[in-house]
Amino acid sequence: MTGHTNDSGPSRRALIGWGGAGLALGAAVAGGAVAMTGAGDDADPVAAETGAAVQFHGAHQAGIATPVQDRLHFAAFDVKTDDREEFVRMLKDWTAAARRMTAGKPVGEGAFDGLAEAPPDDTGEAMGLKPSRLTLTIGFGPSLFDRFGLRDRRPEALVDLPTFPGDNLEKARTGGDLCIQACADDPQAAVHAIRNLARIGFGKVAVRWSQLGFGKTSSTTPDAQTPRNLFGFKDGTRNIAGTETDRLKKFVWVGDGDAGDKDAWMAGGSYLVARRIRMNIETWDRTSLQEQEDVFGRDKREGAPVGKAEEHDAPFLKAMKPDAHVRLAHPDANNGITILRRGYSFTDGTDGLGRLDAGLFFLAYQRDVREGFIPLQRRLSAHDALNEYIQHVGSALFAIPPGVRDADDWWGRPLFSKEA
Numbered sequence: 001m002t003g004h005t006n007d008s009g010p011s012r013r014a015l016i017g018w019g020g021a022g023l024a025l026g027a028a029v030a031g032g033a034v035a036m037t038g039a040g041d042d043a044d045p046v047a048a049e050t051g052a053a054v055q056f057h058g059a060h061q062a063g064i065a066t067p068v069q070d071r072l073h074f075a076a077f078d079v080k081t082d083d084r085e086e087f088v089r090m091l092k093d094w095t096a097a098a099r100r101m102t103a104g105k106p107v108g109e110g111a112f113d114g115l116a117e118a119p120p121d122d123t124g125e126a127m128g129l130k131p132s133r134l135t136l137t138i139g140f141g142p143s144l145f146d147r148f149g150l151r152d153r154r155p156e157a158l159v160d161l162p163t164f165p166g167d168n169l170e171k172a173r174t175g176g177d178l179c180i181q182a183c184a185d186d187p188q189a190a191v192h193a194i195r196n197l198a199r200i201g202f203g204k205v206a207v208r209w210s211q212l213g214f215g216k217t218s219s220t221t222p223d224a225q226t227p228r229n230l231f232g233f234k235d236g237t238r239n240i241a242g243t244e245t246d247r248l249k250k251f252v253w254v255g256d257g258d259a260g261d262k263d264a265w266m267a268g269g270s271y272l273v274a275r276r277i278r279m280n281i282e283t284w285d286r287t288s289l290q291e292q293e294d295v296f297g298r299d300k301r302e303g304a305p306v307g308k309a310e311e312h313d314a315p316f317l318k319a320m321k322p323d324a325h326v327r328l329a330h331p332d333a334n335n336g337i338t339i340l341r342r343g344y345s346f347t348d349g350t351d352g353l354g355r356l357d358a359g360l361f362f363l364a365y366q367r368d369v370r371e372g373f374i375p376l377q378r379r380l381s382a383h384d385a386l387n388e389y390i391q392h393v394g395s396a397l398f399a400i401p402p403g404v405r406d407a408d409d410w411w412g413r414p415l416f417s418k419e420a
């Protein structure tokens with residue numbers, strides 16, 4: 001940590017010694033997210049790279065095509081107010097807070113500078129931390145549209161997810177009127193962000209469930225080393241990279257003409273499926289290496305598809321067992337279905353039966369779930385060899401609106417105002 005605290009309560013950016021110079025806008029990242037790398041500052045270059053801020057404004061929300069950060073705090077909220085004005089005011093306050101926190105600044109007047117008689121605007125635990133590539137991505141669940149006169153604006157694609165074979169969903173970990181996905185390279189930056197949004201929303205929304213994630217299980221940067229999931233396999237080998245503008249356009253971003261007038265407000269947005277998938281670690285760890293490799297259709301060391309030598313060699317699906325995960329999930333076996341996976345591992349202690357409560361918090365973005373997750377999961381839930389070792393215990397679907405355009409824009413404006 002390079003920052004030094006002092007009594008004047010400076011911004012986190014000032015604390016890390018970026019000299020107060022305007023952050024240079026660095027390499028453009030597809031999806032409108034621009035990494036503010038701090039290039040041009042004479043601060044520690046490593047700190048600038050790993051601690052950089054990601055541009056909050058853009059055509060699409062950051063946190064989707066943005067190179068995957070190390071940590072996640074995901075929260076689903078229930079709405080507690082019937083007052084549309086009050087809810088819209090909260091969305092505006094949330095946007096202002098998100099804009100500051102993603103730039104590495106504290107909320108409002110910060111943790112120390114406000115009135116001594118009032119609770120501080122910011123809870124303070126991120127003071128002195130770098131922006132840590134924090135991204136905050138908002139989503140609207142199907143149940144939100146039962147409120148505030150929004151029924152006519154519910155997108156066709158925001159369906160109620162069907163029940164899949166093997167689902168064992170816990171109500172307390174399922175659904176939600178809204179969600180915020182906070183991703184950052186420092187877990188404290190992500191947790192601080194969710195905590196402060198929940199605090200600002202007090203009385204208007206309440207956290208329904210939340211999930212911490214570590215160890216990303218997907219790669220959205222072609223050159224990065226592919227991370228491994230808790231079963232020890234490379235995960236995210238074949239994914240959509242944040243730089244693949246054409247594939248993002250085709251498979252992830254909602255297009256202008258995708259829907260009628262009703263959901264024109266979603267153009268530039270996406271749909272997010274979140275599934276808490278418990279992994280039966282203890283059973284897996286007693287399974288032979290051969291069986292493990294057969295389950296995925298890839299080898300454990302390299303991540304190479306069956307019969308091939310390198311991780312990125314094209315899979316020959318017929319060489320895999322008919323129920324291998326990759327054989328069943330590959331686009332060639334699903335009429336081209338392609339989703340952007342952005343999940344994280346989790347370990348939430350033990351389950352009281354001596355087993356780790358661990359697994360994959362699966363996050364997938366797509367242009368339309370009816371042509372993405374739903375048909376894919378129908379297939380996997382019926383046939384995948386992996387099913388013996390996993391169980392889906394939480395589930396939610398959210399409409400992810402387009403990006404916040406500029407300093408006057410706010411989360412939800414396209415939905416709550418008439419002009420898109």
Ligand code: HEM
Pocket residue numbers: 229231233234235236237238239277278279296298315325326329330331339359360362373376377380390
């Ligand atoms: C705990 C549950 C899961 C685990 C451990 C897991 C693990 C893996 C692994 C190791 C790969 C191969 C490497 C790669 O290309 O990324 C893979 C590929 C893939 N998985 Fe999963 N996965 C899980 C659940 C799911 C679910 C629920 C879906 C979608 C409904 C899914 C969709 C895919 C897709 C589309 C691919 C790429 C197939 C290809 O293009 O070759 N996975 N998964």
